[in-house]
Amino acid sequence: xxxxxxxxxxxxxxxxxxxxxxxxxxxxxxxxxxxxxxxxxxxxxxxxxxxxxxxxxxxxxxxxxxxxxxxxxxxxxxxxxxxxxxxxxxxxxxxxxxxxxxxxxxxxxxxxxxxxxxxxxxxxxxxxxxxxxxxxxxxxxxxxxxxxxxxxxxxxxxxxxxxxxxxxxxxxxxxxxxxxxxxxxxxxxxxxxxxxxxxxxxxxxxxxxxxxxxxxxxxxxxxxxxxxxxxxxxxxxxxxxxxxxxxxxxxxxxxxxxxxxxxxxxxxxxxxxxxxxxxxxxxxxxxxxxxxxxxxxxxxxxxxxxxxxxxxxxxxxxxxxxxxxxxxxxxxxxxxxxxxxxxxxxxxxxxxxxxxxxxxxxxxxxxxxxxxxxxxxxxxxxxxxxxxxxxxxxxxxxxxxxxxxxxxxxxxxxxxxxxxxxxxxxxxxxxxxxxxxxxxxxxxxxxxxxxxxxxxxxxxxxx
Ligand code: NDP
Numbered sequence: 486x487x488x489x490x491x492x493x494x495x496x497x498x499x500x501x502x503x504x505x506x507x508x509x510x511x512x513x514x515x516x517x518x519x520x521x522x523x524x525x526x527x528x529x530x531x532x533x534x535x536x537x538x539x540x541x542x543x544x545x546x547x548x549x550x551x552x553x554x555x556x557x558x559x560x561x562x563x564x565x566x567x568x569x570x571x572x573x574x575x576x577x578x579x580x581x582x583x584x585x586x587x588x589x590x591x592x593x594x595x596x597x598x599x600x601x602x603x604x605x606x607x608x609x610x611x612x613x614x615x616x617x618x619x620x621x622x623x624x625x626x627x628x629x630x631x632x633x634x635x636x637x638x639x640x641x642x643x644x645x646x647x648x649x650x651x652x653x654x655x656x657x658x659x660x661x662x663x664x665x666x667x668x669x670x671x672x673x674x675x676x677x678x679x680x681x682x683x684x685x686x687x688x689x690x691x692x693x694x695x696x697x698x699x700x701x702x703x704x705x706x707x708x709x710x711x712x713x714x715x716x717x718x719x720x721x722x723x724x725x726x727x728x729x730x731x732x733x734x735x736x737x738x739x740x741x742x743x744x745x746x747x748x749x750x751x752x753x754x755x756x757x758x759x760x761x762x763x764x765x766x767x768x769x770x771x772x773x774x775x776x777x778x779x780x781x782x783x784x785x786x787x788x789x790x791x792x793x794x795x796x797x798x799x800x801x802x803x804x805x806x807x808x809x810x811x812x813x814x815x816x817x818x819x820x821x822x823x824x825x826x827x828x829x830x831x832x833x834x835x836x837x838x839x840x841x842x843x844x845x846x847x848x849x850x851x852x853x854x855x856x857x858x859x860x861x862x863x864x865x866x867x868x869x870x871x872x873x874x875x876x877x878x879x880x881x882x883x884x885x886x887x888x889x890x891x892x893x894x895x896x897x898x899x900x901x902x903x904x905x906x907x908x909x910x911x912x913x914x915x916x917x918x919x920x921x922x923x924x925x926x927x928x929x930x931x932x933x934x935x936x937x938x939x940x941x942x943x944x945x946x947x948x
Contacts, residue, residue, distance in 0.1 A: 487606070487620075491517045493814075494608050494619035495593075496600045496758070499526020501790035501802035502625030503584050508810055510591030517617060518593050519600035519610060524584040527627050527791070528799040530577060535649050536669060538573045540831045543676025547833070551868030564677060566654035573649070602759030605783045609759075621785050621813050624765070624773060625806065626758065628751040628791040633661075638722030641730050642745040645670065655679055655743035659732045661719050662748035663690040665830055668702070670746060672833040675711045682712040682740055684719055691830065695842040695891040697857070701875050702893060705834055708872075719745070753792045770794055777820040778812045779805050787813065796823055827905035829898030834872060837901030839908050840889040843879055843941070852882035853941040854914070856934035862894055862927045876930045878914070882940065885913035890931070900928050 491514075495506040498520030506518040523530045542564075549559045588595055598612030602622070609616050630644035643651075645666050658674050660667050663685030675681040683690070683706070689699045690713065707713050714734065721733040722745050732740045753772040760767060766774045766782040772794035779787050787809050790802030804821050811819035830836040846853045856878040865872055874894030881888050890904045907916065922929035940947045 489606060489618040489620045491515045491594075491617065491619040493621045493623060494518070494600075494617065495623045495625060496602075496608070497526065497625035497627060497790075497792070498524045498584070498588075498595075499625060499627050499790060499802070500528050500799045501806040502526070502623065503588060504803045505623050505625065505789070505806040505809055506593045507587045507591045508807070509814060510588065510593040512810075512814060514814060516591070516593045517596065517608075517619065518588060519596040519598055519608070521597070521599040523581050524588070524595075525577070525581045529580050529584065531646050531649050533799055534580060535573050535577055536645075536673075537831060538576065539569070539649075539673045540669070540833075542569050543673045544833065546676060546678070547870075551864075551870060554867040554869050564654075566651075566677070570650065599757075601757065602763035602765070602786075605763045605786060621787065622763075623806075623809060624758070624781070624786065624788040624792055625790050625802070626754040626792050628753045628797070630666075630747065631750050631752050633747045633749055636719060636722065636747070638724070638730075639747065641722045641724045642747045644747055648744075648746055651744070657740075657742040658682070658744045658746060659684060659719070659730075659740055659742045660746045660748060661685075662750070663687055663692060663715070664748065664750065665691075666748035667746075668706075668830055668832050670748065671711050671713075672706065672831075675706075675709060676833060680712075680742075682714060682742070684714050684717050684734060686716065686718045688715055690715065691836075693842075694830075694836065694838060695877065695889070696844060697875060697877055698836050698838065698891050698893050701859075701873070702830075702832055702834065702836060705872055705893075706832070709833075751791060751797060753794070755792060768794055778818060779809045779821065780812075795821075796826060798826065798828060801826060825905060825909050827901040829901055831898065834874070834894045835897040837892040837897030837899070837904075838890065839901050839905045840887075841879055842889060842891070843877070846879045846881070846888055847941045847944050850881045850883065850888070851943060854880040854882050854937035855939050855941065856880065856914075856936075857938040858930045858934055860930070863925060864895065874927055876927075876934070878917070878931065878934060880914045880937070885915060886911055887914055887917060894927060896927070900931070904931070 493509045493516045495502045495518040506516050510516045552559050596610045598610045601609045606618050633639045657680040659682045661684045671683040691699045718735045723731040730745050755771050764783050773788040775793050789805035791797045808819040808821045811817040827839040858876045862874045877891040879889030920932045
């Protein structure tokens with residue numbers, strides 16, 4: 486039997502790679518892990534975590550505004566961008582240290598370098614040229630923001646990567662895209678006082694979400710003063726003599742902004758990885774092809790997370806990594822379960838969602854019941870805010886199962902997480918109905934919507 490330097494070599498130190506490496510090491514496997522940049526990957530270093538810190542930062546003005554209705558007088562408030570960046574960087578460095586420590590505690594050998602496959606069992610550590618061998622290889626190198634190669638002037642634009650490190654807060658920004666990143670950053674920048682324009686090619690932002698959420702969030706963002714321009718694209722970006730950017734839109738307008746941010750999706754990091762040499766196949770998007778167990782076209786090479794064309798979410802990458810360990814090292818073949826993934830968009834107001842949209846449910850089931858409540862959350866009463874909250878449950882009328890839950894409003898992400906449990910367990914609407922409410926909360930609406938607002942039968946709405 487061939488002997489290798491490692492039982493497992495992991496390429497990529499993000500959420501999926503670190504989890505797999507750490508747990509395999511803890512199982513007593515000999516593990517090597519290569520990471521070219523910083524330990525923690527997109528989520529920790531330039532994604533979910535710093536983004537959420539920015540979201541918190543951007544909410545304070547609304548809190549200050551709301552305080553008066555509750556009797557508070559708040560003095561003149563000012564915001565200092567460099568302070569936020571420095572504090573955020575300190576927190577990210579702390580988390581990065583924890584990731585590294587976890588690997589070290591599991592005796593994982595860390596290579597601070599890019600790594601490349603030479604063949605299906607050999608990896609080259611590019612920094613030193615050293616070659617190592619491994620029985621099993623896990624590719625978990627993630628993705629990067631699409632640079633929008635066809636856009637003239639894209640070299641003057643930033644992505645979310647740079648947004649976390651800008652020297653100065655722009656006075657005006659144009660963001661292209663209508664997905665998670667574009668919408669979240671539009672709200673962040675607006676909340677920090679930046680004149681913000683969101684340019685989206687489709688009819689309504691957040692194309693994969695429930696129509697109700699999309700319309701209500703769009704309206705709320707517009708009400709706050711974010712310029713949301715749908716059915717338009719950026720056609721060209723020019724750099725003016727003063728350094729500001731002139732952004733040409735397909736509708737004919739041109740906007741001057743300090744920064745232009747592209748958030749039009751993320752591309753898997755599969756170039757210069759040696760995939761061809763190792764016999765690992767990619768699909769038409771450049772993502773690594775995997776089977777239901779995350780195994781690539783090579784028996785001993787696996788891939789998890791954003792480098793595969795599945796669901797680009799941190800907890801999904803972690804789950805895929807855990808399933809990989811079961812399959813490859815515990816003799817317990819386990820397929821990742823991608824059904825009913827709860828997700829949040831940290832927009833303002835926030836979105837929390839699990840399961841099918843009303844539109845998808847209507848296509849999937851013969852008869853659907855929609856339970857829908859739109860109301861002003863209690864916290865908005867004394868504050869004077871007119872912002873409304875939406876709660877919506879989608880029920881398959883035959884099985885009675887709750888197949889979709891959609892929330893727009895404060896703490897929607899937290900609620901989606903909890904709703905995912907009964908939904909995963911297959912709870913029916915009647916299970917929701919016999920659950921006692923917690924009063925007074927916004928979430929109590931979820932168990933007190935006793936009558937359907939409308940039904941959809943054979944795709945047609947019946948009020
Ligand atoms: P998304 O896939 O969410 O959105 C991409 C957006 O760009 C869509 O609105 C898409 O339009 C638009 N688009 C694509 N190509 C073009 C083009 N050529 N010109 C103009 N617009 C274009 O990607 P993001 O970059 O926002 O985020 C990447 C992934 O990261 C997400 O899919 C998500 O899984 C993850 N993420 C998750 C977060 C969370 O959990 N809160 C936060 C941030 C990211 P269309 O809809 O018409 O296709």
